[in-house]
Amino acid sequence: MNSDHSKSVSPDAEADAPVELVEERLVLWYFLASLGYLFVSFTGGLIMSLQLVHWNPHDGFIEYLSPGRWRMIHTNAIAYGFIANAFLGALHWAIPRLTLKPVLSRPLSYFIFAAWQVVVLSTAVGIIMGQAQAVEWGETPVWIDPLAQIGLLLVAINFMAPIIQMKGPMYVSLWYFMAAFVWTFLTYAMGNFIPQYFVGGTSAGAIQGLFIHDLVGLFVTPLAWGLMYYFVPILLQKPIWSHGLSLVGFWGLAFFYPLQGIHHFLYTPIPMFLQYGAIVSTVAIEFVVTTVIINFFGTLWGNGKAFFTNLPIRWFYTGMVFYFLTCLQCSFQVSLTFQKVIHFSDWVVGHAHLVMFGVFGLWFFGMMTYLFPRLYRQPWYSKNLAEWHYWLSAVGILVMAADLTLAGLFQGFYWVSMQPWDASVNASQPFWIIRLFAGLAIISGQICFAVNIYKTWQASRAAALAGASAHPSTYNAAWSAT
Amino acid sequence: MFENKSGILLIGGLGFFLFAFVSNALVPILMYRHLPEKTAEQLVTQNVLYQFEDLRLRYPEQFEKYVGEANEQNAADMLRLGRRVYVGEACWHCHSQFVRPVSNESRRWGPVSETPEYQNELQRPVLFGTRRVGPDLSREGGRRGNDWHTVHFFNPSSVSTGSPMPKYPWFFDGSPDKPNKRGLALILYVQWLGSWLDSYPMYEKYVPINESMSNPLE
Numbered sequence: 001m002n003s004d005h006s007k008s009v010s011p012d013a014e015a016d017a018p019v020e021l022v023e024e025r026l027v028l029w030y031f032l033a034s035l036g037y038l039f040v041s042f043t044g045g046l047i048m049s050l051q052l053v054h055w056n057p058h059d060g061f062i063e064y065l066s067p068g069r070w071r072m073i074h075t076n077a078i079a080y081g082f083i084a085n086a087f088l089g090a091l092h093w094a095i096p097r098l099t100l101k102p103v104l105s106r107p108l109s110y111f112i113f114a115a116w117q118v119v120v121l122s123t124a125v126g127i128i129m130g131q132a133q134a135v136e137w138g139e140t141p142v143w144i145d146p147l148a149q150i151g152l153l154l155v156a157i158n159f160m161a162p163i164i165q166m167k168g169p170m171y172v173s174l175w176y177f178m179a180a181f182v183w184t185f186l187t188y189a190m191g192n193f194i195p196q197y198f199v200g201g202t203s204a205g206a207i208q209g210l211f212i213h214d215l216v217g218l219f220v221t222p223l224a225w226g227l228m229y230y231f232v233p234i235l236l237q238k239p240i241w242s243h244g245l246s247l248v249g250f251w252g253l254a255f256f257y258p259l260q261g262i263h264h265f266l267y268t269p270i271p272m273f274l275q276y277g278a279i280v281s282t283v284a285i286e287f288v289v290t291t292v293i294i295n296f297f298g299t300l301w302g303n304g305k306a307f308f309t310n311l312p313i314r315w316f317y318t319g320m321v322f323y324f325l326t327c328l329q330c331s332f333q334v335s336l337t338f339q340k341v342i343h344f345s346d347w348v349v350g351h352a353h354l355v356m357f358g359v360f361g362l363w364f365f366g367m368m369t370y371l372f373p374r375l376y377r378q379p380w381y382s383k384n385l386a387e388w389h390y391w392l393s394a395v396g397i398l399v400m401a402a403d404l405t406l407a408g409l410f411q412g413f414y415w416v417s418m419q420p421w422d423a424s425v426n427a428s429q430p431f432w433i434i435r436l437f438a439g440l441a442i443i444s445g446q447i448c449f450a451v452n453i454y455k456t457w458q459a460s461r462a463a464a465l466a467g468a469s470a471h472p473s474t475y476n477a478a479w480s481a482t
Numbered sequence: 483m484f485e486n487k488s489g490i491l492l493i494g495g496l497g498f499f500l501f502a503f504v505s506n507a508l509v510p511i512l513m514y515r516h517l518p519e520k521t522a523e524q525l526v527t528q529n530v531l532y533q534f535e536d537l538r539l540r541y542p543e544q545f546e547k548y549v550g551e552a553n554e555q556n557a558a559d560m561l562r563l564g565r566r567v568y569v570g571e572a573c574w575h576c577h578s579q580f581v582r583p584v585s586n587e588s589r590r591w592g593p594v595s596e597t598p599e600y601q602n603e604l605q606r607p608v609l610f611g612t613r614r615v616g617p618d619l620s621r622e623g624g625r626r627g628n629d630w631h632t633v634h635f636f637n638p639s640s641v642s643t644g645s646p647m648p649k650y651p652w653f654f655d656g657s658p659d660k661p662n663k664r665g666l667a668l669i670l671y672v673q674w675l676g677s678w679l680d681s682y683p684m685y686e687k688y689v690p691i692n693e694s695m696s697n698p699l700e
Contacts, residue, residue, distance in 0.1 A: 269580070
């Protein structure tokens, strides 16, 4: 492939951006923080999964290791530690390239970095101390909420500045980013303040449903798709297949996603007509999702080999296959018929893992696999470790999701059949044991990744000391040896 | 409009979000605006006071030390504390608080949940829950005695074989007959669940189906 071709894709073609445009050190820091919190989250997940199979060595040992509290750290560290930090890093890389302008202020960027780590760390400490707020996925103690809200505002201002100044047509990624900054801010405010200070009871339930769903749909999903629209064409060195489908995907998401939150609380006292509305818009978005998937596979068409030879592309497209699977699963589980059985069961837990790790986690790993060598100016220490990282993560999450989905069906039918409660718990044991080992496989995969990063960093430092940084072509070409 | 900044910000970012907020959140808020939200004090019924008194009789020293008198105000404060503990320990990540109108749930637990039950201070934010590793608790009150709960929280598998529920020794001063303030509060909170129903305590009559089936003529 020739490099002229990539230039015609968009003005942002990699490595051409002037150096001062991107604060690379910050990208690196965000990625490292992100992976740090991923391991914090693993600790929480591990404690709970050991607890469920009676293997938790410190059950009842001290309250700061209480499995329930760590279960909340597990999900919060993923949302605000792993995902948010990975996004901030990737956005610091992508937005200046897409707009050809730096973010509003470099000191502000560093301030946000520090402030956000304070927010996430105090969330974790607050939850360990037993101060959680009763909003699922927003357990951030109430006294931290205003700080997080200000942080989100600063993030939006910092990144919006270059976008607003930009002239001429905006690339798809920027649509997603712009909208996501507004949505994230509004979602956080809605979910953390209204049910706490303004309404309680059933109405609060409706809002908590919107919150938990919008956090996935209006914060994580648009930013992640925006980054896919950015990285995939660059790696494949060709434009996105269909601009029309990009439009359908964006506007479909913008319209249907915010309408679905109540599907988390079907069969509750929330008015039934609202529940029906949420179901219909959920099914509607599956069609939108399909158009986006078609668009991306249309882009891959003709370059299918890249899926096997180019590891970041493989991460991205594996994630997209999982994305399609979760969305397909969702259109079944949202139906009232499925809800009777699978609500409250491990089916939903499997679904959540498949989305958060199997889709977005995999995408982040793809971005990081592509970016770490560029940030360190050093090719990966070991391609083998990188492959292990991929296989352990992908197979691990597939096993976990399949296992929990099946477990959910068993649990649901045990409950319907009016057996004593313990029957469902006992029947879950084999599934929970498999889940534990699938989780351990995932964790080992990330350990491979961490070792690989550490070794690459060491090599880059040694090279810098010797005054002999690797030539860009060595790491640029790292995964494109087609 | 579909690709420029103002369209994306105003229609996509703000407009659609507000449309969803109005239709999905404001509608129930307006529908239920006439239902008064009860305070914890108003939730202290005779049923709750009965359990509170029972705790005082069973654990007189602990009660004296951590609560004082078994009056209504103290009961309300303990309910608030109990809810805080319930939230902080993520009990609501393993136990739900609503009985659905499907899947035999009303036969297992009691009356289907309705909106007025949630219009109170202790459901702000609401504790519908998200996952049932353990059973629904919205009709748990009165089903078990206070001594059962103390032993259960101290070590769940000692009364419920094979229970994966975590142990909570930090609700006690060393042994299950010495619940501390958090322990007493949490038990009162659990006993409060469902105390507003006529059927309280509903579970006294509960017979698991396999037992009732083993002798169908009775």
